[in-house]
Amino acid sequence: MLKFIAGRLVQSVFVMLFVGAIAFTLFQFVGDPINSMVAEDATMAEREALRERLGLNDPIVVQFARFAGNMATGDFGFSYQHKRPVSDLIVERLPATLELAGLSVVLALLIGIPMGVYTGLHRYGVISKVFMTLSLIGVSLPTFLIGILFIYLFSVILGWLPSFGRGDTVQLGWWSTGLLTASGWSAIILPAVTLGLFQMTLVMRLVRAEMMEVLRTDYIKFARARGLSNRAVHFGHALKNTMVPVITITGLQIGSLIAFAIITETVFQWPGMGRLFLQAIRQVDIPIMSAYLVMIGFFFVVINLIVDILYYVVDPRLRIDRAKGAN
Amino acid sequence: MALLNIQDMKIQFPSRRGTVEAVKGISLEVNGGEIVGVVGESGAGKSTIGNAVIGLLEAPGRMTGGVVSLHNERIDNLPFQTLQKIRGRKIGMIFQDPLTSLNPLFTVGQQLVETVRTHLDMSESDARKRAIEMLDEVGIADAENRVDQYPHQFSGGMRQRVVIALALAVNPKLVIADEPTTALDVSIQAQILDLIRKLCKERNVGVIIITHDMGVIAEITDRVAVMYRGKIVELGQTEQVLGRPEHPYTKSLMAAVPRSDVKLDRFPRVSYSDGEVKQHQHIDIHSHWLGKSRDYVQKDGPLVRCENISMRFTSRYSIIPSWRKYFLAVDDVSFDIKHGEIFGVVGESGSGKSTVARMISGLYTPSKGKIYFDNTSVSDLKTDKELDPFRRQIQMIFQDPYSSLNPRMRVFDVIAEPIRHHRLAESKEQVTQIVEDLLEHVELGRQAAWKYPHEFSGGQRQRISIARALATRPRFLICDEPTSALDVSIQAQILNLLKDLQQELGLTMLFISHDLPVIRQMCDRVAVMQNGKIVEVAETEKLFTDPQHPYTQRLLTLMPTLNFQAAV
Known part of the structure; x- marks a missing residue:
């Protein structure tokens, strides 16, 4: 187990170095950073001095080592546009994105899994058919369209929920949370549902397919033949056996939720990482772009590590040394 | 008074292409301490009977007629909740494949404790004690420790013992065993059959064994029912049915069992059939493409020669060679196979x-040794x-x-x-x-x-x-x-x-x-x-x-x- 995690950590370092290398090349190829930093009328000498001071004349390997070292210590450089450290900007924006993504994952799992179990058990029921049809809509409609429809219905026509922003936030140390105020909650509902709808339908369909598969197995039949209650059979024996693929997909999806919250954040004017990134692209603000890239890579690596560890928790067949058990 | 009494049971499977009558009115009695075999070919409806008795017919199958009673109480028309209390408590079931009948994600103990506590009012620790006793009784050594292991840590035969322990955990009066040894080796099969017989006699449990294996029937059953196309064609003492079969189907079935005592020229086929047999056109092999242009010359000596072949699988891989663990599947084997x-x-x-x-x-490529085919070393190609x-x-x-x-x-x-x-x-x-x-x-x-x-x-x-x-x-x-x-x-x-x-x-x-x-x-x-x-x-x-x-x-x-x- 420890050996496995250690191996994974070593792999992660290589993945992060690779992502870092891509982020680093941004600086080399996307315009000359000196141009965006100095005044229009700066002399060649001034430019050269700045170039020397920033270390841009050093060999490329030295520059990359310095860049990687900075990234590892959380120093992402200065934003050209905001004239502030990128790390400060990220700390401001990150909680908004993480809360949004976190809530949509929770919604997707809390609603998707029971719906999947239900439709898996009552395959031909009317409610199952309604769920399945609705889920088709969830899978096929693009996020921005759902967002706009929600805004139109709940904000414009009904006027129940705000259409943009995060509402009031409370500062907990460096973390600003909207989950402790009423206006924060009412603001997060629409974007979280919009973002989570696709994942929810995905989880539901996955759990349904897996449940149908598992319910056909001999051990479920044997469990029934022992007179176990339906609840024990369905939720104890069957559901747990569906979890490995669900964990895999959910893990991958959490990563993409954070990475691709951009669209939802734009539709709902959500002050998160995605919007910061979009603005950065428009302004060719390379430090923010590369920091965003490295961070998303980092999230994916961490989530995948957690997913791998969860496999071990769920499935004993992976956990125990095979040689030990044979007789 | 019989323990289980099946009267004129009929089971149908409605499908798009018309209704299939899987069981066409069978009657069978099982007494306590008695082992009754149900034998027949696949599709004869023998498994369907077992599933119907315990109320686990797969949809859309349903019982359309007849009465099943246990201890003189009718059980085929019970509501779902009541039936659930009978399953496991009064009727236990053993399935064919021990590798798939246990849930891989729970320890053997967890599954036993859950079953015991579903039916009996017992505390967690009492149920655990009971689980260990059961494992001990079905012949699992070191039950104390093995109770906390997962199914994949048991071998096939041991898992079937666990399955039997699970089926008998709350002392059911009737056990239905559906092909309990088909997936097992001969030596393990003998052990499991012994165990079933021992438990049956000791606990005075009625047992129905469903199988297509005449050897199992001969080995363990007291009485046997021979099924053919949804009907029992012959029922009686095992000795009598196998020794002096009366129905033509039983006779031809008995004759078709490959014999171990004498070599026959051809395998006798089950000749009895009430459907028509279609004739197929055989080709004259020698004039046909299949027989012609056989581009080799018949030589003397062996066609295949294996010289000291070994096969080694890596059971645990490590970067350092001395840490690797190997499993020697084939160990220094040599033999010849002659032409024809x-x-x-x-x-x-x-x-x-x-x-x-x-x-x-x-x-596979052998880890060591050489294989010759027609005097060419295939392993070197x-x-x-x-x-x-x-x-x-x-x-x-x-x-x-x-x-x-x-x-x-x-x-x-x-x-x-x-x-x-x-x-x-x-x-x-x-x-x-x-x-x-x-x-x-x-x-x-x-x-x-x-x-x-x-x-x-x-x-x-x-x-x-x-x-x-x-x-x-x-x-x-x-x-x-x-x-x-x-x-x-x-x-x-x-x-x-x-x-x-x-x-x-x-x-x-x-x-x-x-x-x-x-x-x-x-x-x-x-x-x-x-x-x-x-x-x-x-x-x-x-x-x-x-x-x-x-x-x-x-x-x-x-x-x-x-x-x-x-x-x-």
């Missing part, structure tokens, strides 16, 4: 017999170009007819593919002709070419596999347990077909099986394998009449014998 002979390999599962087959066919002629001459028929055919390919393409690959035919028309002839010859009919594998039964699929193997005009056929997934009657047909083909085409065969009677009927010489080594090689007759090695002797004594067979 059927060479048998017999052994329990894990003895390495399939690994030998896979090495000869080229699926590397490129596809060099190997292709040998691959054409060596063909394989696998055990599982369900997974050895590509479900997305039509039967025509399944058989035509090797012909096309090796460019054996001159034109498209000839390919079509060959495939159709092959299908006729294996008694499937040319219409079969346009269907997909899932439209066929297990025996028919095995015929497709045989046709596919013949399509390259091979010299050497490897059959790895070709009939162990099939019924007695189908087995006889397939084995007869293989025997005929072997004689007509002058094939050389490697025949692998764990079934000793089948080996005796099929093979000229036999090698006995144990733990990766060959312990004895002998002429078949000599091996069965005068076994030399103690392991061979033990295997022969474990073979379930039909003592009543002399009368047939």
Whole structure:
């Protein structure tokens, strides 16, 4: 187990170095950073001095080592546009994105899994058919369209929920949370549902397919033949056996939720990482772009590590040394 | 008063293509402490009866008539909740495959404790004590520790013991065992049957054993019911039914069981049938493409020679070589197979017999040693170009007819593919002709070419596999347990077909099986394998009449014998 995690950590370092290398090349190829930093009328000498001071004349390997070292210590450089450290900007924006993504994952799992179990058990029921049809809509409609429809219905026509922003936030140390105020909650509902709808339908369909598969197995039949209650059979024996693929997909999806919250954040004017990134692209603000890239890579690596560890928790067949058990 | 009483039970499966009547009014009684066998071919409806008694008929099947009573109380019309209390508590069930009947994610103890606590008002720790007692009773050593292990840490036979412990955990009065030993080796089978009999007598439990294996019936049951197409055609004391069968179906079924005592020329088929039998057109092998242009000369000496071959699998990999762990599946094995002979390999599962087959066919490369085919060392050939002629001459028929055919390919393409690959035919028309002839010859009919594998039964699929193997005009056929997934009657047909083909085409065969009677009927010489080594090689007759090695002797004594067979 420890050996496995250690191996994974070593792999992660290589993945992060690779992502870092891509982020680093941004600086080399996307315009000359000196141009965006100095005044229009700066002399060649001034430019050269700045170039020397920033270390841009050093060999490329030295520059990359310095860049990687900075990234590892959380120093992402200065934003050209905001004239502030990128790390400060990220700390401001990150909680908004993480809360949004976190809530949509929770919604997707809390609603998707029971719906999947239900439709898996009552395959031909009317409610199952309604769920399945609705889920088709969830899978096929693009996020921005759902967002706009929600805004139109709940904000414009009904006027129940705000259409943009995060509402009031409370500062907990460096973390600003909207989950402790009423206006924060009412603001997060629409974007979280919009973002989570696709994942929810995905989880539901996955759990349904897996449940149908598992319910056909001999051990479920044997469990029934022992007179176990339906609840024990369905939720104890069957559901747990569906979890490995669900964990895999959910893990991958959490990563993409954070990475691709951009669209939802734009539709709902959500002050998160995605919007910061979009603005950065428009302004060719390379430090923010590369920091965003490295961070998303980092999230994916961490989530995948957690997913791998969860496999071990769920499935004993992976956990125990095979040689030990044979007789 | 009987423990279980089934009166005139009828079961139907409605489907789009009309209603199938699986069980057509059967009556059966089981007393406490008695073992009743239900025997028949697949599709006879024997498993359906067991499922119906415990109320687990698969939708859309339903009982349309009759009464099932346990202790004089009717149980077939009970509401779901009440029925659930009977399952496990009063009727226990044992399934065929011990590898899949236990939930892999829970420890054996958790599953036992859950079952006990569902039915009895017991505390967690009392239930655990009970679980350990049960494991101890079914013969699991060190139950104290093993109770916390997961199913995958038990071997197949041990898992079936756990399944039995689970079925008996709350002292049911009736146990239904559906093919309880079919998936197990002979030696394990004997142990499990002993265990079932012991528990049955000690606890005065009524047992229904559902099986297609006459040996099991003869070994363990007190009474037996023979089923044919949803009806019980004969019912009585086991000795009487097997020894002096009255119904023609029972007679032909008994005659079709491969005999271990004497070698017959052909396998007797189950001749009794109330449907019509379709005749197929056989081709004259010698004038046909299959028999012609056999581009080799018959030589003296062995066709296949294995010299000191070993196969080593890595069971745990490590970067440092000395930390790696290996499993020696085949350990320094040597033997010859002569031209035109059927060479048998017999052994329990894990003895390495399939690994030998896979090495000869080229699926595995031996870790050590050399394999010669027709005096060429096949192990030294590397490129596809060099190997292709040998691959054409060596063909394989696998055990599982369900997974050895590509479900997305039509039967025509399944058989035509090797012909096309090796460019054996001159034109498209000839390919079509060959495939159709092959299908006729294996008694499937040319219409079969346009269907997909899932439209066929297990025996028919095995015929497709045989046709596919013949399509390259091979010299050497490897059959790895070709009939162990099939019924007695189908087995006889397939084995007869293989025997005929072997004689007509002058094939050389490697025949692998764990079934000793089948080996005796099929093979000229036999090698006995144990733990990766060959312990004895002998002429078949000599091996069965005068076994030399103690392991061979033990295997022969474990073979379930039909003592009543002399009368047939």
